Amino acid sequence: MTSSPDHLPTMARSSLSDRLAPYGPILILVLLVVFGFLAIPSMSSWLTLTVSGLAMGMMIFIMASGLTLVFGLMDVINFGHGAFVSVGAFVGVSFLLLLQHMTGAPSLLLNLTALLVAIIGAMLATGIMGWAFERVIVKPVYGAHLKQILVTMGGLIVVEQLIIVLWGPEEIYITRPEALKGAITFAGAALEKYRLVAVGIGLVIFLLMRWILRHTKIGLIVRAGVENGEMVEALGYRLRLVFVGVFMAGSALAGLGGVLWGLYQEVITAHMGNEVMILIFIVVIIGGLGSVEGCFIGALLVGLLQNYVAFLEPKVALISNIGLMVAILMWRPMGMIPVVKAK
Amino acid sequence: MADPILTLSGVKTNIAQYHILQGVDLDVPRGQVTMLLGRNGVGKTTTLRSVIGLWRAHEGTILFDGEDITRRPTPAIARMGIGFVPEDMGIFSDLTVEENMTLAAVSGPVDSARLDWLFSVFPPLKTFWKGYAGTLSGGQKQMLCIARAMIEERKLYLIDEPTKGLAPAIISTMARALRELKAQGASILLVEQNFAVARALGDGAAVMDDGRIIWAGAMRELATDKDLQERLMGLSLEAS
Ligand SMILES: Nc1ncnc2c1ncn2[C@@H]1O[C@H](COP(=O)(O)OP(=O)(O)OP(=O)(O)O)[C@@H](O)[C@H]1O
Numbered sequence: 180m181t182s183s184p185d186h187l188p189t190m191a192r193s194s195l196s197d198r199l200a201p202y203g204p205i206l207i208l209v210l211l212v213v214f215g216f217l218a219i220p221s222m223s224s225w226l227t228l229t230v231s232g233l234a235m236g237m238m239i240f241i242m243a244s245g246l247t248l249v250f251g252l253m254d255v256i257n258f259g260h261g262a263f264v265s266v267g268a269f270v271g272v273s274f275l276l277l278l279q280h281m282t283g284a285p286s287l288l289l290n291l292t293a294l295l296v297a298i299i300g301a302m303l304a305t306g307i308m309g310w311a312f313e314r315v316i317v318k319p320v321y322g323a324h325l326k327q328i329l330v331t332m333g334g335l336i337v338v339e340q341l342i343i344v345l346w347g348p349e350e351i352y353i354t355r356p357e358a359l360k361g362a363i364t365f366a367g368a369a370l371e372k373y374r375l376v377a378v379g380i381g382l383v384i385f386l387l388m389r390w391i392l393r394h395t396k397i398g399l400i401v402r403a404g405v406e407n408g409e410m411v412e413a414l415g416y417r418l419r420l421v422f423v424g425v426f427m428a429g430s431a432l433a434g435l436g437g438v439l440w441g442l443y444q445e446v447i448t449a450h451m452g453n454e455v456m457i458l459i460f461i462v463v464i465i466g467g468l469g470s471v472e473g474c475f476i477g478a479l480l481v482g483l484l485q486n487y488v489a490f491l492e493p494k495v496a497l498i499s500n501i502g503l504m505v506a507i508l509m510w511r512p513m514g515m516i517p518v519v520k521a522k
Numbered sequence: 523m524a525d526p527i528l529t530l531s532g533v534k535t536n537i538a539q540y541h542i543l544q545g546v547d548l549d550v551p552r553g554q555v556t557m558l559l560g561r562n563g564v565g566k567t568t569t570l571r572s573v574i575g576l577w578r579a580h581e582g583t584i585l586f587d588g589e590d591i592t593r594r595p596t597p598a599i600a601r602m603g604i605g606f607v608p609e610d611m612g613i614f615s616d617l618t619v620e621e622n623m624t625l626a627a628v629s630g631p632v633d634s635a636r637l638d639w640l641f642s643v644f645p646p647l648k649t650f651w652k653g654y655a656g657t658l659s660g661g662q663k664q665m666l667c668i669a670r671a672m673i674e675e676r677k678l679y680l681i682d683e684p685t686k687g688l689a690p691a692i693i694s695t696m697a698r699a700l701r702e703l704k705a706q707g708a709s710i711l712l713v714e715q716n717f718a719v720a721r722a723l724g725d726g727a728a729v730m731d732d733g734r735i736i737w738a739g740a741m742r743e744l745a746t747d748k749d750l751q752e753r754l755m756g757l758s759l760e761a762s
C-alpha cells in the first residue's frame with residue numbers, strides 16, 4: 180500500500196536572482212533613495228526631498244489603493260475614481276472652514292480634532308457616494324471594459340459638475356491647521372510638519388490594510404477573490420457583496436486622500452481628482468493590478484522620483500514617472516508584484 | 523434510501539451560443555458514490571458547474587435536498603451544504619495552505635479534529651501548512667483542493683477528476699481519502715476517468731454522451747459488462 184510521500188523534500192538551491200526576486204520591488208525603492216543620496220549634493224536637501232517624496236507617495240497610495248483592489252476583484256476599470264478625491268477634498272475642506280476656530284487655535288489637540296472631523300466627514304460622504312456610484316454606474320457594465328471606461332468617465336464629469344453647482348466654479352484656497360504649519364529642523368534639514376503627518380497617516384493606513392488583508396476572513400476573501408472569484412463563490416461567499424464593500428472602502432480612502440492632497444496643495448478644484456488620476460494609474464499599473472503591496476511601493480517610487488528629479492533636472496520631472504512606468508513594465512510586464520489570475 | 527439528495531431533470535445549459543447540456547436527467551442517491559462517466563467533452567464538468575450554479579441551466583430543474591436550486595446564486599447553493607472540487611482545482615496560490623483551508627471553513631473556525639483527520643490522509647498539507655499554495659506540486663495542490671471541500675461536513679460533494687494527471691502513488695492517496703469520506707456516509711457525485719478508482723468507489727454510475735445521460739445503473743453492472751462499456755463509451759475499460 181502506497182501513501183503520499185511523507186518525506187520532507189530538500190530544496191534545491193535556487194539561484195541568487197530567484198531568491199532575491201520577491202524583494203526586487205523593495206530593493207528598487209532602496210536603490211532609488213541611495214541614488215538620490217548620491218546625486219543630491221547636500222545631505223539636508225536630500226532629507227527634505229526624501230520626506231516630501233514619501234509624503235506625496237503616501238497620499239497617492241491612499242488614493243490608489245482602492246482602485247487596485249476594485250480592478251483585481253471584479254476586473255472593473257474605474258476612470259471615475261478621481262471623483263471621490265475631489266468630493267473628499269471639498270467635503271473635508273468645508274468642514275475645516277466651518278471649524279476655523281479650531282484649526283486657527285494654537286493647540287495641536289484642537290487642530291488634530293478638527294482634521295479628524297474633516298477626514299471622517301469626507302470619508303463618510305465619499306463612502307456613501309461610492310455605494311451609489313457602484314450601483315448606478317458600475318454595476319450595469321460588469322465585464323465590459325470599454326463601456327466601463329466610457330461610463331465611469333461620464334460619471335466623473337457629472338460629479339465634477341455637481342461640485343461646481345454646490346461649491347461654485349472658483350478654486351478654494353485653504354490654509355493648514357495652525358500647528359501643522361511650518362517645519363521642524365532635523366539634521367539641518369527643514370521638514371514640513373504637514374508632510375510628516377501625511378507620512379504617518381499613510382503608513383498607518385497601509386499597515387492597517389495589510390493587517391486586514393492578512394489576518395481577517397474578509398481580507399482572505401478579498402485576496403482569494405482577486406485570484407479566483409468563481410471559486411470564492413463556490414465556497415459560499417457572496418463576492419458581489421464583498422466587492423461593494425471594497426468599492427465603498429476604496430472610495431472612502433480616495434476621499435481621505437483628497438483631504439490630505441488638498442491640504443498639501445493648499446488649494447482645491449473640482450478637477451483635482453482627475454488631475455491626480457494619471458499618477459494613480461501609473462502607480463496601480465507598476466504595482467501590479469490588484470496588489471496593495473505593489474501599489475504602496477509603486478506610490479513611494481513615484482513620489483520620490485518626482486521630487487528628486489524636480490530638484491535635479493526640473494525639465495525632466497514631467498516625464499520621469501512615465502519613464503519609470505516604461506522601465507518597470509519592461510522588467511515585469513504585469514507590474515512589480517504581479518497578481519496570479521485564474522484563467 | 524428515500525429521496526435522492528440531488529435530482530437533475532431535463533437540465534439544458536448553454537455556454538455562449540453552444541448547447542452543451544441537452545437535457546440531463548440524473549439522480550444522486552443519499553449516502554452513495556455516483557460516478558459520472560463519459561468520453562472527453564461530453565459535458566461532465568458542465569453538469570457539475572450547472573449544479574453549483576457557475577453555469578446557469580436555462581431549462582429543466584435541479585433539486586437539492588428537496589429544494590429547487592436552479593435559479594439560486596452560487597454562494598447560496600454552496601452554503602446549503604455542497605463541497606465543490608473543480609476540474610482546474612481552483613487553488614488560491616497567493617494564499618497559504620492554512621489560509622486556503624480557513625477560507626473553505628465557511629461556517630466558522632476550522633474544526634481541529636477534522637483537520638487532524640485530513641492531515642492523516644494528506645500528510646503534505648501538514649508539512650506545508652504555512653507555505654504558499656502556489657508552491658505546492660500538482661499532486662499536493664489536488665490534495666489541498668479535496669481537503670478544502672472536506673474541511674466541513676457537507677451534504678453532497680461534487681468532485682471533478684481528482685486523479686487527473688497524478689502518479690499512481692498519489693492516486694491511491696486520493697482513493698483512500700474518498701473511501702474514508704464514503705465510509706462516513708457522504709453523498710458524492712464523482713467524475714473519474716481512472717476506471718480502477720471508479721470501480722472501487724462507485725455505487726452507482728451514470729454515463730454521458732453528447733450532453734445527455736445515456737445510461738444509469740449500478741456500478742457493478744457496468745464494471746462487469748464489457749459490451750455495455752463498449753457501447754456506452756466506445757471502449758472496454760480495464761476490469762482486471
Ligand atoms: N467556456 C466554454 N466556452 C465554450 N465551450 C465550452 C466552454 N467550456 C466547455 N465548453 C464545451 O462544452 C463541452 C463540454 O465540456 P465539459 O468540460 O463539460 O466536458 P467534460 O465531459 O468535462 O470533458 P473532459 O472529460 O475533457 O473534462 C465541450 O465540447 C467543450 O468544448
Ligand SMILES: [Mg+2]
Pocket residue numbers: 566567568609682
Ligand atoms: Mg471535465
